[in-house]
Amino acid sequence: MSQQLVLDDTSDAKNLARILYIAHGITFFFSLGMLSILPVIVNHIKRPDTAGSLVHSHHTWMIRTFWYYLAWMALGWVLFATIIGLPLAFVIWGAAWIWHAYRLIRGFIDLNNNKAEYV
Template sequence: MSQELVYERGVEDAKQFARILYVAHALTFLFSAGMLSILVLIVNYVKRPDTAGTLVYSHHTWMIRSFWWYAIWFALATVIFFTLGFILIGLPIAWAMWGIAWIWMAYRIIRGFLDLNNNRAMPV
């Protein structure tokens, strides 16, 4: 068996695993508002070095960055909710931030999944 065939099979396996991680991220955001996504994030960190030099590496980086930006915005909205929630204006601001963060994360997951299926690297 040639080296290229082994390499291609390895890349295809890595792509399939990245697809599974995209689905896992999506499910955690649907059913736990992303709180359980920390488990999937750990897997991203563990598997990313195995994909160095391939387009899959950029997808792991994309998922990692997406999670951390989402976590920052979610935490900021939570702080606003608990500090300004007693004031009428704090509630809609926090809810809007949570909603925007959730929609942004959904966009990142869908875009990443579609780009992976189309063999496109994510911007780094």
């Protein structure tokens, strides 16, 4: 009886997802998330390769996090342009920043604990 080495493709996909969480975190820290367009492009490219696995849900989680964060930041800028909405813009930006940080941290922890993300 011979033993065969079986390579686990999900470990490579999982490592890439970890790297993407870190990339999102770094760009979030240095550019308030605006440079996250680079890792989100990789998320969009790699998500179909992970269909049916828990990593697929993490790619979706990161993609949605980026686009919702971008929408909230844009709303803040619209309110910032008006004098009346200025205080509300700061509240929206602060809440969006905290929400974005929470989703990146939670996603990274859940990926390491082999949990899928549900939006």
